[in-house]
Amino acid sequence: MAYPGGTLPSTFFYISDTTEATAPTSKKFTAFTCTEAGTVTFKASDSGASLFEVSGGSYVAAGADGVGIPLEAGMTIYGTFSSITADSTAKGVAYVG
Secondary structure, three states: OOOOOOOOOOEEEEEOOOOOEEOOOOOOEEEEEEEEOEEEEEEOOOOOOOOEEEEOOEEEEOHHHOEEEEEOOOOEEEEEEOEEEEOOOOEEEEEEO
């Protein structure tokens, strides 16, 4: 599958523990590929409409509060995230665009 963004990622982070990874200044994470299953929390830079979660049967903005998504190895999430945090079991590669 071709990368869906306008340009290829400029760098990447390997997420392997519960430390919150923050995108470099003026950059965002644009994708995360899970290499070991677990729950990964994604945060947007603000409470705007760039990150959603399901609450009470409808989508609500998650924004700066973040949303935890259970992932299996091999799954990739695309979006625009300011930070990514894995639980104690999840590992993966976060791409910076």
